[in-house]
Structure formats: C-alpha cells, structure tokens
Amino acid sequence: xxxxxxxxxxxxxxxxxxxxxxxxxxxxxxxPEAQLAMLDAVQVDGQGDFDAALTPVxxxxxxxxxxxxxxxxxxKLCNMTCxxxxxxxxxxxxxxxxxxxxxxxxxxxxxRTTAHTVDxxxxxxxxxxxxxRLVEGAxxxxxxVIDRCNLTxxxxxxxxxxxxxxxxxxxxxxxxxxxxxxxxxxxQRGDGTFSRSIAALRLLNEAGYGQGDPAxxxxxxxxxxxxxxxxxxxxxxxxxxxxxxxxxxVTFDRLLCLNNMPISRFLEWLEATGNLQPYLQRLVDAFNPxxxxxxxxxxxxxxxxxxxxxxxxxxxxxxLPVLQADGTPLxxxxxxxxxLQPVPVRTARHCFGCTAGAGSSCGxxxx
Numbered sequence: 001x002x003x004x005x006x007x008x009x010x011x012x013x014x015x016x017x018x019x020x021x022x023x024x025x026x027x028x029x030x031x032p033e034a035q036l037a038m039l040d041a042v043q044v045d046g047q048g049d050f051d052a053a054l055t056p057v058x059x060x061x062x063x064x065x066x067x068x069x070x071x072x073x074x075x076k077l078c079n080m081t082c083x084x085x086x087x088x089x090x091x092x093x094x095x096x097x098x099x100x101x102x103x104x105x106x107x108x109x110x111x112r113t114t115a116h117t118v119d120x121x122x123x124x125x126x127x128x129x130x131x132x133r134l135v136e137g138a139x140x141x142x143x144x145v146i147d148r149c150n151l152t153x154x155x156x157x158x159x160x161x162x163x164x165x166x167x168x169x170x171x172x173x174x175x176x177x178x179x180x181x182x183x184x185x186x187x188q189r190g191d192g193t194f195s196r197s198i199a200a201l202r203l204l205n206e207a208g209y210g211q212g213d214p215a216x217x218x219x220x221x222x223x224x225x226x227x228x229x230x231x232x233x234x235x236x237x238x239x240x241x242x243x244x245x246x247x248x249x250v251t252f253d254r255l256l257c258l259n260n261m262p263i264s265r266f267l268e269w270l271e272a273t274g275n276l277q278p279y280l281q282r283l284v285d286a287f288n289p290x291x292x293x294x295x296x297x298x299x300x301x302x303x304x305x306x307x308x309x310x311x312x313x314x315x316x317x318x319x320l321p322v323l324q325a326d327g328t329p330l331x332x333x334x335x336x337x338x339x340l341q342p343v344p345v346r347t348a349r350h351c352f353g354c355t356a357g358a359g360s361s362c363g364x365x366x367x
Contacts, residue, residue: 021081021090022265029268030088032319038271039262039349044281050351057289061344062297067337069300070143071119071362072106073313074098074128076305079153082189084178084223084266086317089123098305103130105307105332107137112336115301119362121148121313126159135169145171148221148362151200152193163207170215173204174256177220180243188225201250210251218252221364223260227275229286229357230257233365256364259283261314261353283352291359294366297345307332311345313362314353320346 022030029035047053054060076093078085098106110118118138125131125148138145147166153159166173175197179185182194201218204210210218220240224230237255244250260266262280270276301322302310309330310316321329322343330339359366 021092022088022268024090024092027268029264029271032317035263035267036318036348036350038267038276039280042277042280042349044277044284046284047287048280048284048349050347050349053284053287053352053355054292054347057292059292062292062347063344064341065293065298067113067115067299067301067340069117069119069296069363070106070110070113070115070138070303071121071296071300071313072098072125072134072303073121073316074103074123074125074130074134074305076123077127078123078150079127079156080124080150080190080193082150082265083269084188084225084260086261086264086266086314087123088264088317093123096305098128098130100130100133102305102307102332103134106134106303107141109303109332109335110138110141110143113301113340114337115143117144117146119146119148119300121362124150124153126153126162132165135166135171139169139171145169147171147173149173149175149200150189151175151177151197154200154203155196163203163209167207167209167216172217172219173209174219174221175201175204175252176223177201178223178225180240180247184225188223198248198250201244201248201252205250210253212253217254219254219256220252221256221258223258227260227270227273227279227282229282230259230360230365233257233358256362257358257360258362258364259353259356259360261350263314263350264317280349280352283356286356287352288355288357288359288367291355291357291365291367294359294361294363295351295354296361296363297354300362301335301340303332303335309335309340312354314350315346318348318350320348322346 075097076089078089081090178188185194208216297311302313302316309322
C-alpha cells in the first residue's frame with residue numbers, strides 16, 4: 001500500500017477500452033446540469049415526474065430507513081472506459097481521487113453510524129492509494145466489506161496480490177460482467193474485456209472465491225447491453241452458473257441485475273442512437289411501487305472522493321448532494337445517523353431507473 005500520487009493504470013495494447021471519457025472529449029454531457037436538462041426535456045406519456053409518481057404510493061417525500069450501507073466512491077480513475085459508465089470513469093480521471101485525510105474521515109464516520117456494510121467503488125477502487133487502508137480499517141471495525149471490481153484490474157502487475165489479499169480479509173467481490181458471451185460483453189466494455197474477465201474470475205476461484213464460502217463470496221453484476229430493462233435475476237443466475245462453468249470452468253455465488261441509469265455515457269449513447277425517448281418511456285411505464293421500499297437511497301449513504309455526502313452513487317455523479325438545513329452540502333466530517341436521517345432524498349427523472357420492473361440498486365433487484 002502506498003500514499004500520495006495515485007498510480008496510473010497500466011494500459012497494455014490489449015487493455016479493454018471502448019471510448020474516451022466525456023470529460024476528455026469536452027462533451028457538453030460532461031456537465032451534470034446538461035444531463036439533468038436533457039432528461040427533463042424528453043417528452044413522455046403518463047406520469048413523467050418521479051415525485052408525483054411516488055405520491056400515490058405513500059413515499060413522497062422519499063425518506064430514509066435505517067442506515068445499513070456505507071458506499072464509498074474513492075474516485076473516477078479507472079483502467080477501463082466502458083460505454084455504459086454512469087461515473088464517466090477512465091484513465092484520464094486522475095484529479096478525482098480520495099486523499100488519505102478524507103479516507104481517515106470516512107473511517108471515523110463509520111464509528112458514528114449504524115451501517116454494517118462498507119461498499120468500495122469507483123472507477124476502479126483498487127487504483128486508489130487508500131484502498132487497502134480503507135479495507136483494513138473497515139474489517140477491523142467488524143464491517144462486511146465489498147470491493148466493486150471490474151475484473152480486468154486484477155490482471156495488472158500491481159494488483160496480482162489482490163485475489164488472495166481480499167480473500168484473507170473476507171472481502172466480498174462484486175464483479176462487473178454484462179453477459180456470458182464475449183461479443184456482447186466487449187460491445188459494452190471494450191475489446192478483449194470478456195477474455196480478461198474470465199481470466200480474472202479463474203484467479204478469484206483459485207483464491208477460494210465462488211465456492212459457496214460466505215467469507216469469500218463472489219457476486220457478478222450484469223447491466224443490459226442496450227436500451228432494455230434488467231432481466232429476471234433468479235432465472236438469469238441459474239443460466240449463467242450453468243454456462244460459465246460448462247464453457248469456461250468458472251464459478252460464482254450469486255448474480256445481481258442492474259438497470260442502466262440514463263446518465264453520463266449511457267445517456268450519451270441513448271441520445272446518439274435515438275433511444276433516449278423510448279428508454280425513458282420504458283422506465284416510466286415500468287414504474288413499480290413494490291420496488292420503492294428497497295431502493296438503495298433508503299438504506300445507503302454515498303460518500304464522494306472529496307468527502308461530500310450523497311443519497312446514492314447516481315446522485316453523486318449528477319452532483320446532487322445531501323443538503324443540510326442551511327442549504328450547504330453535508331460532509332463526511334459531520335456525517336452521523338442524526339445528521340442524515342431527517343433530510344429527504346433528492347430525486348429527479350433518472351430515479352425511474354431504480355424503480356422500473358423488478359427494481360434496481362447496487363444490491364440488485366428490489367422487488
């Protein structure tokens with residue numbers, strides 16, 4: 001583990017990279033305000049206002065339940081640049097990286113809340129110099145720790161130790177894999193991603209992951225490739241376990257399905273391909289009241305790389321922080337159950353992505 005300047009991701013010739021980030025291309029959609037404005041401008045039939053959709057089912061204003069999960073986004077630096085990424089992460093995002101001081105504040109905040117799970121995400125969270133320190137600190141506090149891993153990062157030289165290191169600390173690995181076919185996965189995440197992901201899954205299996213051991217749980221997370229809703233989670237899990245073991249000799253413990261959120265690079269793709277209006281209409285039409293109680297913003301707090309507090313990782317990327325009574329953003333330095341609980345969740349049209357169909361959150365289906 002090191003401190004100071006974040007390491008640059010290794011980028012060999014076969015590094016899976018689909019495109020460059022919105023920020024690097026100076027796209028107007030690099031602005032969260034532009035993303036929100038684009039979504040608001042879409043004409044949809046029916047109830048296109050999320051708060052109004054919540055009112056008849058008794059969830060407006062949307063308030064939190066008990067805090068269970070600390071999700072910590074340690075930054076936007078990543079070795080990949082996937083087409084669907086709601087973070088707009090990539091190798092060029094070297095400025096948005098959590099410092100040691102902020103990591104210390106995150107660890108201190110764990111002691112002031114009731115959260116039992118610490119969920120580390122990015123970018124590629126493993127690239128942050130504070131990653132291992134955060135894992136060690138959370139484990140020492142008796143938290144269940146999750147590493148949201150893109151898999152390909154485990155094949156870089158600096159991260160070769162991680163499968164065993166994570167297994168020794170009982171860290172759950174939640175790994176991104178859009179599909180069981182190489183062509184479909186590579187279309188979303190870049191050429192060569194599937195083969196490298198399978199190689200990384202084998203390394204995790206060798207470290208004891210995906211064998212039914214609750215202390216070495218390997219979870220796969222799938223996003224649809226295209227303007228579709230996530231399929232049925234239970235049925236897909238059975239199918240994927242059969243296919244991945246038969247074709248590639250790899251095993252995993254569970255599968256989570258996540259709807260693609262219509263923000264950032266996925267929003268750009270939707271607009272460029274003429275799918276924005278149909279996809280947003282699909283989300284609105286599929287609004288499911290039964291999915292609302294379990295959406296992530298009700299039991300999760302999202303902590304940004306600079307220590308700003310958000311209701312969820314999606315609100316974080318749209319720069320919609322939790323606001324205190326005086327209108328200022330809540331900081332990790334002041335975070336506690338008392339400061340978080342009385343403030344309503346901030347919502348906008350993108351929230352239809354979490355309540356469509358079977359529901360969608362970082363923990364998978366919610367209904």
